[in-house]
Amino acid sequence: METVAERAGVSRALVSLVMNNSPKVSDSKRTAVLEAAAALGYLPNLHARSLAQQRTKTFGIIINDIHNPFFAEVVSGIESAADGHGFSVLILNGGRDPDRERRAVETHLQFQVEALILVGTRLDDGALVRASQVTPTVIVASGSDHPGVDTITANDRIGAALAVDHLVALGHTDIVHLDGGDNISSRHRAGGFELAMRAAGLEPRVLRAGDGEADAEAAMAQLVEDETVPTAIFAFNDLLAAGVLDILKSAELSVPNDVSVVGYDNTFIAELNHMSLTAVDQPRRMMGELAVRTVLERIEDNRTEPTNLDLSPTLAVRGSTGPPKRDRITR
Amino acid sequence: METVAERAGVSRALVSLVMNNSPKVSDSKRTAVLEAAAALGYLPNLHARSLAQQRTKTFGIIINDIHNPFFAEVVSGIESAADGHGFSVLILNGGRDPDRERRAVETHLQFQVEALILVGTRLDDGALVRASQVTPTVIVASGSDHPGVDTITANDRIGAALAVDHLVALGHTDIVHLDGGDNISSRHRAGGFELAMRAAGLEPRVLRAGDGEADAEAAMAQLVEDETVPTAIFAFNDLLAAGVLDILKSAELSVPNDVSVVGYDNTFIAELNHMSLTAVDQPRRMMGELAVRTVLERIEDNRTEPTNLDLSPTLAVRGSTGPPKRDRITR
């Protein structure tokens, strides 16, 4: 900075004013400084700036699993919204490990981020509440509801109902739900499934599965063996649905004629023509954008009461669902 | 810090020594400070530390596209290696946009990162060379070779040869390559394909495609219509291969009996049972780890000559390839 000032024939303070494009600098000096800076390849030191300014204009985001494309899209939403408000975004990967996430929170706080955005966090309530007391914190797309902490979610119960209603409208009466094992989203989706089924006057069948392709296959194999394959299957997520499709194929059951299949998340997998999976879709980008808005309200409008936004998912209808063309398979 | 010092009954300097766990602090004072810090929820300000210490112990990584699972795995490798050496990792998303990447480089430099790791960068040579003059810079998994800049790649030509050799060993003689359009990786893979084919005494057929599923489908539709479907297809990437599988299915050609299919990248898609795609695999994690080692050599052992590591891919054999069971389809 010193060097730039000398080269431009001004004081260090003036350089600072120019770098923060203050209006009270004469055009001539401004260009002189800018030229000198460019010539010297000068870049302001953000640490020094943060220290002096006592703010960072930065959000810290922690993404539960960088491998999960679902989260990636939420991040895109966050980035574009943050950008629009002049905030930068620092991403730390939680690696699906609560401990690593805890360290990531600490790192972010040490970086003096102005808010924490936790995408699909696995942190326990205690850690969450603690974080939210230190800095504005919002949880996006994590299944759990935390009392005093801001959250942005898409309603799993509504999502499940969308799937059921779609299948019922097509004429299905025998529908099985493959659940996602032991997590909050799974419980919500299974609960929504049961509710929607009963509301339609139908008996819900829920099968324990898990969150991987293999889990679906085990559950499905059982159905096939018992000859209790329903006319429609609603899976906890797209990956499970992929496993279902696979087993149906080996069992020589056609989709959607013999069995209709609905997934959840509407990921990339669902879109593959090979799959053409009807799936529940969560407004991922929007969720990211709302997360930014939520923390911004705390930072700039100093809101203090917690916000809990619960969006509605939608249904992306594709080739894996259709009217039932056969009776239920039973012994 | 002041407050912590008071509470522990010591000077500020002592607190600093404890926070950096210096050996020359008495155990009693150390625990006193630690307790005070915990009680007050004190976290050191990284900006102040960086400023005083004149180093950040941080790598800046720019990921070309956060949605691409291929890159995510490289990042995992980087993270674990960096962790092992006491470095933190800051991730910025390039968003497949050279301009955004350029800004990301600037942001990282302003953060005084000690090295830049560019994963699958789209930056032009000029920008790369400039960056590498300011700070140690390494490019991972980008197709291009940049003279003076450190690179970690997996050899596309060898990958293509692996695919060809596998198919030839199975008995295929009529093999078509669907290329990835206009990018360096694509050119290398196509070149490697042609070389390997000629080495096997076979005539290479290369079809222009692109990098999306739809591109594969257009190219394949043509083959089907002309009745010039080969006994094996080697696609530029897994996504193209997925498109190929799809078209083959509609054309009622069985895989691998009528046609064998090989993909590239060995992503998640290839692993789906529904796909069971034989695919060329790049050592993604390893590439990330080597990237860290490469910059570390510059930082700590002040290496100055450029490094260009070119790893060998491997082949993951799955159900989509087998011996040809029919003759070539021709008019």
Add this chain to the structure above:
DNA sequence: TTGTAAGCGTTATCAC
């Protein structure tokens, strides 16, 4: 419109 000087939260040097 420009320059001076104090201060941001740490670390590091150097006496004690």
Add this chain to the structure above:
DNA sequence: GTGATAACGCTTACAA
């Protein structure tokens, strides 16, 4: 082992 004190690179009243 411990405690002053001067950096680190920048911003920002305030004065000129």
